[in-house]
Amino acid sequence: MWQAALLLPDPTATERLARALAPGLRPGDTVLLEGPLGAGKSALARAVIRARLSDPLAEVPSPTFTLVQTYGRDDGIWHADLYRLSGPAEALELGLDEAMGRALCLIEWPDRLGPLAPPEALRIALEPAGEGRKARLWGPAAWGDRLAPLLATAVGQDD
Amino acid sequence: MVGQAPLTLLGIESSCDDSAAAVMREGPPGARILSSVVAGQAQLHAPFGGVVPEIAARAHAEALDHCVEAALSRAGLGLDRIDGIAVTSGPGLVGGLLAGVMTARGLAAATGLPLWGINHLAGHALTPRLTDDLPFPYLVLLVSGGHAQLLLVEGAAAFRRLGGTIDDAPGEAFDKVARLLGLPQPGGPAVEEAAQGGDPARFDLPRPLLDRDGLELSFSGLKTAVLRWRDRLVAEAGGLRESDRRDLCAGFEAAVADILSAKLRRAIAQARTIRPDLAGLAVAGGVAANRRLRAALETEAAGAGLPLVSPAPALCTDNAAMIAWAAIERARAGLAPGTDLTARPRWPLDEAAAPMLGSGRKGAKA
Numbered sequence: 222m223w224q225a226a227l228l229l230p231d232p233t234a235t236e237r238l239a240r241a242l243a244p245g246l247r248p249g250d251t252v253l254l255e256g257p258l259g260a261g262k263s264a265l266a267r268a269v270i271r272a273r274l275s276d277p278l279a280e281v282p283s284p285t286f287t288l289v290q291t292y293g294r295d296d297g298i299w300h301a302d303l304y305r306l307s308g309p310a311e312a313l314e315l316g317l318d319e320a321m322g323r324a325l326c327l328i329e330w331p332d333r334l335g336p337l338a339p340p341e342a343l344r345i346a347l348e349p350a351g352e353g354r355k356a357r358l359w360g361p362a363a364w365g366d367r368l369a370p371l372l373a374t375a376v377g378q379d380d
Numbered sequence: 381m382v383g384q385a386p387l388t389l390l391g392i393e394s395s396c397d398d399s400a401a402a403v404m405r406e407g408p409p410g411a412r413i414l415s416s417v418v419a420g421q422a423q424l425h426a427p428f429g430g431v432v433p434e435i436a437a438r439a440h441a442e443a444l445d446h447c448v449e450a451a452l453s454r455a456g457l458g459l460d461r462i463d464g465i466a467v468t469s470g471p472g473l474v475g476g477l478l479a480g481v482m483t484a485r486g487l488a489a490a491t492g493l494p495l496w497g498i499n500h501l502a503g504h505a506l507t508p509r510l511t512d513d514l515p516f517p518y519l520v521l522l523v524s525g526g527h528a529q530l531l532l533v534e535g536a537a538a539f540r541r542l543g544g545t546i547d548d549a550p551g552e553a554f555d556k557v558a559r560l561l562g563l564p565q566p567g568g569p570a571v572e573e574a575a576q577g578g579d580p581a582r583f584d585l586p587r588p589l590l591d592r593d594g595l596e597l598s599f600s601g602l603k604t605a606v607l608r609w610r611d612r613l614v615a616e617a618g619g620l621r622e623s624d625r626r627d628l629c630a631g632f633e634a635a636v637a638d639i640l641s642a643k644l645r646r647a648i649a650q651a652r653t654i655r656p657d658l659a660g661l662a663v664a665g666g667v668a669a670n671r672r673l674r675a676a677l678e679t680e681a682a683g684a685g686l687p688l689v690s691p692a693p694a695l696c697t698d699n700a701a702m703i704a705w706a707a708i709e710r711a712r713a714g715l716a717p718g719t720d721l722t723a724r725p726r727w728p729l730d731e732a733a734a735p736m737l738g739s740g741r742k743g744a745k746a
Contacts, residue, residue, distance in 0.1 A: 258559055259607035263547065263600065283548045283600065285556075286396075286526035287473060314475060349611065 223365030225372060230353035235261055238356060239268030241374070245367045246273070248297055251321045251339050253331035256347035261354050265347065266300050266327040273298060273325070284329070289315060291324070299326045303333035312337055343368075387463045387711060388414070390487070391704030392448065394440050394480040395472025395500045396526060401447035403455035403462070404704035410513055411708055415454035416694070416701040417447045440479035448483065451700070459491050464717060466707030468700075469497035470724030477723035485721060494717035496707035501729040503702035505533050508662035508689040510705045517655040518689075521644055521677070524665030524697070525551030525566075528597050530647040531729065532654060536709035540654070541730040542647050543595020550636055550667045553599035557606050557632050561625050571629045572670055578623075578630025583609050585635045587642070595647055602635055636667075637676035644677060648684045662689040666697045 229235050246252065246269070254262040267281040270292055284290045284302040292298040299320045306312060312334055320326055321339055331338055343360040358368070386406035393400040402416040452458065467484035470477055481497070488495040504522050508514040517534040519542075528545035548556070551568060558567030563574055585605050588598035606628055613624050644661070651658050661681050667673065668690050681688035695702060707717075 258556055259604050261604075267547070280546055282545060283552060285552050286549060349607070352608075 222359065223362050223369070224357065224359035225365075225369070227356045227358070227372070228350065228353060229261075229347075229356055232261075232264065235265055235354065236268045238372075239265055240272045241371045242368065243269050243272035245371045246325055246343075248325050249322050251326045251328065251342040253334075253338060253342050253344045254327060254329045254347070255331060255344065257349075260347040260349060262329045262347055263302070265345070265356075266329065269327060270298055270300060289317075296320075297324055299324045299328075301326065301328045303328060303330040306330075306333040308333060309335040309337045387708055388457070388461060389496075389704040389707050390448065390451065390459075390462050390465050391498075391700035391702075391707070392444060392465065392467040392480050392484050393500070393503070393698060393700040393703045394444055394476040394483075395468045395470065396476065396698050397473075398698050399440055399443035399447050399476070399479075400698065400700035401444065401451035402700035402704055403451050403457060404701055404708065406708050406712075410510060411705055413701045414457070415451045416699055417450045417454065418694075418697075418699055419443045419447055437475040437479040437482070440476045441483055444479055444483045447700075448487070459487070459493075462491075462493060464494045464496065464707065464711075466496040466498050466704045467721070468500045468503065468703050469721055470499060470727035472500055472725060474723060474725045477725060481721055481723045495721055496710060497718045497721040498703045498706045498710075499727055499729050500698075500703075501527065501529065501531075502537075502539065503706045504664045504696075505531050505539060505729070506536065506706050506709050507664055507691050507695050507702045508660075509709065510702065511691040511695060512662075512689040514662060514687075514689050515659045517651070517658055518660040518662055519644075519647055519651045519658065520662045520664060521640065521647075521668075522665045523550045523640065523663070523667035523673075525549060525555065525667075527665060528599075529729075530595055530643065532651045534655065536706070536713040537715060539729045541728070542650055543597065543643060545597040545599065546589075547598050547600035548603065550597075550599055550640070551665070553603050553632075553636065554667065554670075556603050557629070560603070560607050560610055561620065561628060563625075563629075566666075568666060568670060571632065572672070574625055575629035575633050575672070576626070578626035578628075580627070580630040580634035582627040583631045585609075585631045587635055587639050590639060590642055595643055595650065597639065597643060599636070599639075602632065602639075606632055633670065633672045636670075637673045640673060641676040641680045644680050645684070648680070648686070658686065660687045660689060662691075664691060664696050666693075668696050669693050 256262050263283055270281050271277050271279045284300050289301045343364050346357045348355050388405045391402040400418040403414040405412045465484050465488055467480050505520045520531045522529045526549050528549045530543040532540040554571050555567035558570045563570040588601045
């Protein structure tokens, strides 16, 4: 188990975190984004997607209404918002189980996944802290090997 | 089939959370809605803080069968009196689209009727011609739970996207602000009611992207600003007073109205450089029902010397009459029904447009 905590004082810090994470992510990875409404889950996902596409202006609309937005060649990135789902069965209908393991999946409101949440996923929890955000990242130890060096050079750690 | 007799079409729509069917008879002039049935779920799912989507295609298909039956029976017509079938084939949620397309294909196969695959956004964009006979070219502001677009409509199949949202749709912003403030769903009417008598100037709320040129829209930062004020008020006073909620809602509404009216003003100027003969403005989508917004848009229209058309709410929100109407428009323009109809979850209305920067813009909001 690896974990890291970060302070994100402003939106620029969120974007720096996303740019640091992006090269450490691969197709087949699942990133579960937790946190209340307005915590910045979509903003972080948007910045990760733009970094992965090497396109700082790529249009990344909220997936709240459409449930899933896909990006890149062969739908290489899935950005999902499961808030409107009532449970894992609906995530299956969406084809998320099939996408996880193939595409890079960025999933908001992952509690709807229930037992479908992959144990090897990277988890990121965001919560408001004053004018900024607190971010906690955790997952199996392999994530530390991949991400710790990237985070160390790009953002100051909270602890 | 396209003879002298006016067309009678069956429309089918299931691209979002609702299933709908309608029977429409061609004019002249315009067309008459013989029936329009929408099996809505919004109220049913209000406790969830948003509309729970029906993802399963089979559940959509069942609801559609009932809608089609009801639409035909209310129109007093059998399928033998129908000249063709129009179905929304994109953009939207894939389960619903598949159900609609399969239902339509099944009916067409059984009856030999021609089949039109219609873009959901084209249905919204052409509705002002159904309701008000608005001549081309005109500008449409489409604002709903899933979409925000500024479209220049030059013909039954000629649309230019001038701008749209880069993050949340405005209807989504209303829903989320309602969630943040403990108001019921759907958020549009709830926020509007709560805003009555509120002071829109008490809280300083941002107008994202107004300081920049261009017609892109953004609502995510506005939602976050409402959240920050809420948390500050809760921290200071231990809770939200009725007046706090009223003023926050009023401020939010005013910000949305400011953003949309300023962008509409810019869009009118841009549309006139493309089409100096711009004939009018239209607003469509559920958010168009908001009175503060409507008043702001009317002011812009008057300033530009253009008529503003805003169809009645039943035709502003998702329905199947607009889908049948879009097919009638296409038939009148001499466009043949499609031969290979498939569901297209991503289907930009403006197919001729240069791709947006990057390949990211592929979602159903395209």
